Amino acid sequence: MTWPADLRALDPGQLRQLADELRQEVIAAVGVTGGHLGSGLGVVELTAAIHYVFDTPDDKLVWDVGHQCYPHKILTGRRDRIRTLRQGGGLSGFTKRAESDYDPFGAAHSSTSISAALGFAIANKLTGRPGKAIAVIGDGAMSAGMAYEAMNNARDAGNRLIVILNDNDMSIAPPVGGLSAYLARLVSSREFLGLRDVLKRLARKLPGPLHKAARKTDEFARGMAMGGTLFEELGFYYVGPIDGHNLDQLIPVLENVRDAAEGPCLVHVVTQKGKGYAPAEAAADKYHGVQKFDVITGAQAKAPPGPPSYTSVFGKALIAEAESDPAICAITAAMPSGTGLESFAERFPERSFDVGIAEQHAVTFAAGLAAQGMRPFCAIYSTFLQRAYDQVVHDVAIQNLPVRFAIDRAGLVGADGSTHAGSFDITYLATLPNMVVMAAADEAELVHMVHTCAVHDSGPIAVRYPRGNGTGVPLPEQPQRLEIGKGRVVREGRQVAILSLGTRLEEAIKAAEALEARGLSTTVADLRFAKPLDEALIRRLLTTHEVAVTIEEGAIGGLGAHVLTLASDLGLTDAGLKIRTMRLPDLFQDQDKPEKQYADARLDAAGIVDTVLTALRHNSAGMDAGALA
Numbered sequence: 085m086t087w088p089a090d091l092r093a094l095d096p097g098q099l100r101q102l103a104d105e106l107r108q109e110v111i112a113a114v115g116v117t118g119g120h121l122g123s124g125l126g127v128v129e130l131t132a133a134i135h136y137v138f139d140t141p142d143d144k145l146v147w148d149v150g151h152q153c154y155p156h157k158i159l160t161g162r163r164d165r166i167r168t169l170r171q172g173g174g175l176s177g178f179t180k181r182a183e184s185d186y187d188p189f190g191a192a193h194s195s196t197s198i199s200a201a202l203g204f205a206i207a208n209k210l211t212g213r214p215g216k217a218i219a220v221i222g223d224g225a226m227s228a229g230m231a232y233e234a235m236n237n238a239r240d241a242g243n244r245l246i247v248i249l250n251d252n253d254m255s256i257a258p259p260v261g262g263l264s265a266y267l268a269r270l271v272s273s274r275e276f277l278g279l280r281d282v283l284k285r286l287a288r289k290l291p292g293p294l295h296k297a298a299r300k301t302d303e304f305a306r307g308m309a310m311g312g313t314l315f316e317e318l319g320f321y322y323v324g325p326i327d328g329h330n331l332d333q334l335i336p337v338l339e340n341v342r343d344a345a346e347g348p349c350l351v352h353v354v355t356q357k358g359k360g361y362a363p364a365e366a367a368a369d370k371y372h373g374v375q376k377f378d379v380i381t382g383a384q385a386k387a388p389p390g391p392p393s394y395t396s397v398f399g400k401a402l403i404a405e406a407e408s409d410p411a412i413c414a415i416t417a418a419m420p421s422g423t424g425l426e427s428f429a430e431r432f433p434e435r436s437f438d439v440g441i442a443e444q445h446a447v448t449f450a451a452g453l454a455a456q457g458m459r460p461f462c463a464i465y466s467t468f469l470q471r472a473y474d475q476v477v478h479d480v481a482i483q484n485l486p487v488r489f490a491i492d493r494a495g496l497v498g499a500d501g502s503t504h505a506g507s508f509d510i511t512y513l514a515t516l517p518n519m520v521v522m523a524a525a526d527e528a529e530l531v532h533m534v535h536t537c538a539v540h541d542s543g544p545i546a547v548r549y550p551r552g553n554g555t556g557v558p559l560p561e562q563p564q565r566l567e568i569g570k571g572r573v574v575r576e577g578r579q580v581a582i583l584s585l586g587t588r589l590e591e592a593i594k595a596a597e598a599l600e601a602r603g604l605s606t607t608v609a610d611l612r613f614a615k616p617l618d619e620a621l622i623r624r625l626l627t628t629h630e631v632a633v634t635i636e637e638g639a640i641g642g643l644g645a646h647v648l649t650l651a652s653d654l655g656l657t658d659a660g661l662k663i664r665t666m667r668l669p670d671l672f673q674d675q676d677k678p679e680k681q682y683a684d685a686r687l688d689a690a691g692i693v694d695t696v697l698t699a700l701r702h703n704s705a706g707m708d709a710g711a712l713a
């Protein structure tokens with residue numbers, strides 16, 4: 085069928101056909117690109133209905149997280165580019181302002197949509213613009229406090245704000261907590277919808293005050309049957325639950341809500357994650373995030389067997405520690421599989437906590453556990469820990485509590501792009517008093533660091549490690565307790581010192597070999613700690629080598645900055661010390677593959693060699709003293 089630019093040219097039957105074709109296009113595209121599938125399949129009809137009923141892009145449609153936006157992108161002028169998803173220079177895997185007027189707000193971190201939509205709604209109100217703001221938020225995203233902060237403030241928006249709760253009873257894992265149970269009760273009260281339907285139609289027909297009376301009756305009736313909807317207590321007119329795959333239900337309800345005299349409204353739609361694709365529907369994770377796959381069989385492309393992932397090494401190491409220490413417990417914010425805590429939860433269900441998408445709560449909950457004698461490991465991706473920064477400072481660091489932060493996806497992450505890059509954790513953590521910050525150079529080091537976190541009695545410790553597989557080094561039989569603040573020299577030289585932190589060590593060693601081939605004797609040190617620094621080792625290296633280079637997979641303000649500060653504090657920079665810091669560039673990185681990003685950032689052996697040779701050529705005025713012989 086030819087799809088019209090304006091869906092309102094279609095009759096209901098044609099719109100249903102478009103939805104079916106749209107679903108097939110999503111499946112075909114993600115089969116080629118990989119990415120997020122289940123969520124988008126669950127909102128195919130909802131996406132078509134929203135663009136049918138509302139006047140997008142003038143009405144502002146804000147997707148929460150945005151991982152479900154592929155049908156939206158196909159319907160809004162990006163059908164021809166959908167197979168460039170999540171590739172350098174291609175479409176983002178999330179909504180992105182720069183990409184289209186139909187993406188009024190970027191996303192990727194969850195639970196921001198209601199706040200953003202409220203901003204659009206109030207701006208329209210203040211400027212007299214007529215447009216609506218529609219936030220589509222999932223049941224998982226609805227477990228984050230930020231959603232309630234926004235709803236608590238939404239009343240002023242009146243009927244300019246519409247929230248659509250997309251309830252598919254799934255987060256990445258099955259949803260958790262009281263909200264999930266509450267929504268299940270709302271959904272199971274289907275017979276109540278009949279009563280509400282009647283009252284709603286009645287309410288809509290009645291003028292002004294009576295309308296309000298009917299609404300009160302309506303709420304009262306619901307209160308009797310359901311204890312009042314949480315959302316109504318927050319000032320929303322709750323409509324639902326309705327079938328989010330039934331266009332014959334979706335369209336009249338959305339039209340009513342669009343034209344409602346009052347608001348804000350929350351429409352509760354019930355959908356199925358992975359809808360319409362049997363392999364996704366059957367999968368435990370509903371194909372939340374997938375590799376390229378065979379569309380016929382659903383079989384995903386398997387990565388060639390290689391070393392274990394850092395995530396799995398962490399999960400196994402923590403279980404080993406927990407076997408002998410009942411104080412060890414684990415916390416995830418809705419990402420048990422991503423953080424490697426699934427097996428821990430199976431082994432120690434009573435000591436494992438999935439708090440939902442609630443990183444702020446996760447950190448302060450960990451602080452409470454630690455204050456009462458437990459040894460909590462808070463496993464949160466670097467990028468998502470950013471959401472709980474004040475909790476790290478205020479509840480953990482200032483109180484010097486023994487919380488352990490297992491920071492996965494630290495560094496570049498590739499296809500998820502700039503919103504998910506773990507670029508800032510060294511910078512934002514190593515600046516905190518009391519905080520210990522470690523970075524594993526390989527998976528063996530990670531085992532030692534997990535053990536050190538388990539046995540060392542101190543305040544907070546963070547250990548960072550990257551997305552993906554290890555280097556293939558053998559895992560230690562017996563983990564070692566590392567001395568806090570002590571690095572290690574992995575190669576002794578005399579002229580050049582490379583001070584590495586984390587997994588850039590492999591490239592540092594390659595660079596040393598290349599420099600030796602040029603007659604430059606090179607030392608390589610794995611500092612292990614961004615805080616506290618190994619002052620004795622750093623002083624020795626900086627005072628006995630012609631040039632020193634620091635390298636880290638983090639943004640400015642991390643290891644390099646701390647080494648430079650130490651050097652200046654020790655007066656080592658007074659004597660014309662040649663030192664260069666290598667770090668991620670000062671920009672938000674696209675969804676290029678990590679190897680391209682490392683090369684672009686020069687955080688590889690070639691970049692290190694180039695940095696050293698350039699430094700050696702520079703005279704004391706920092707001028708290039710001509711090509712090195």
Ligand SMILES: Cc1ncc(C[n+]2csc(CCOP(=O)(O)OP(=O)(O)O)c2C)c(N)n1
Pocket residue numbers: 122123126149151152192193194221222223224225226252254255256357372417418419441443468471
């Ligand atoms: C702050 C934050 N924490 C964690 C994530 C990882 N994450 C992405 S989608 C998702 C689950 C979202 O569930 P829901 O909102 O119900 O959407 P669905 O996938 O079910 O459509 C999570 C935990 C995130 N994007 N942002």
Ligand SMILES: CC(=O)[C@@H](O)[C@H](O)COP(=O)(O)O
Pocket residue numbers: 120149151192256373422493497500551
């Ligand atoms: C949408 C979202 O935030 C998660 O699905 C994230 O993309 C997972 O990242 P990993 O694939 O690195 O686990």
Ligand SMILES: [Mg+2]
Pocket residue numbers: 222223224225250251252253254255
């Ligand atoms: Mg969900």
